[in-house]
Amino acid sequence: MEKRGCLDCGELLRGRADKKFCSDHCRNSYNNRINKENNHYVRSVHSLLRRNRRILSDLYQEGKTRIHKDALFAMGYNFNFFTHVIESSSGTVCRYCYEYGYSEDGRDFYRLHFNSSFLEYS
Numbered sequence: 751m752e753k754r755g756c757l758d759c760g761e762l763l764r765g766r767a768d769k770k771f772c773s774d775h776c777r778n779s780y781n782n783r784i785n786k787e788n789n790h791y792v793r794s795v796h797s798l799l800r801r802n803r804r805i806l807s808d809l810y811q812e813g814k815t816r817i818h819k820d821a822l823f824a825m826g827y828n829f830n831f832f833t834h835v836i837e838s839s840s841g842t843v844c845r846y847c848y849e850y851g852y853s854e855d856g857r858d859f860y861r862l863h864f865n866s867s868f869l870e871y872s
C-alpha cells in the first residue's frame with residue numbers, strides 16, 4: 751500500500767485509505783490556509799474591479815461620454831478585468847465593471863456606458 755502523508759504536516763497517515771490529515775488540528779489549519787489564499791485572491795480581483803468601476807463612474811459623473819484609451823490607462827484602469835460583456839443588437843460590444851462600461855469608439859477612443867438594469871442580463 752502506498753504511504754501517504756498528512757496534507758498539512760506531512761506525517762505518515764495510518765488507517766482509512768481516504769484519510770487526508772493526521773488530526774483535526776491539521777485539517778483545520780489546512781482548510782484555514784486554503785480559505786485565506788482563496789480570500790486573498792478574491793479580494794485582489796475585487797479591488798481591481800472596484801478601482802475600474804470607480805474610474806468609469808467618476809468620468810461618467812463628470813459628464814464625459816468618450817475617453818481615450820491612454821487616458822484610462824494613465825488613471826490606473828486595468829483592461830483585463832471586467833464583470834460582464836453585453837453585445838447590443840447593433841453589434842456594439844460593451845465591457846462592464848458592474849453598472850459602468852465602455853465600448854470601442856474608433857481611434858483608441860472608448861464610449862462610456864451606464865446600465866443598472868441588472869435583471870435584464872442575469
Ligand SMILES: [Zn+2]
Nearest residue numbers: 756759772776
Ligand atoms: Zn498532520
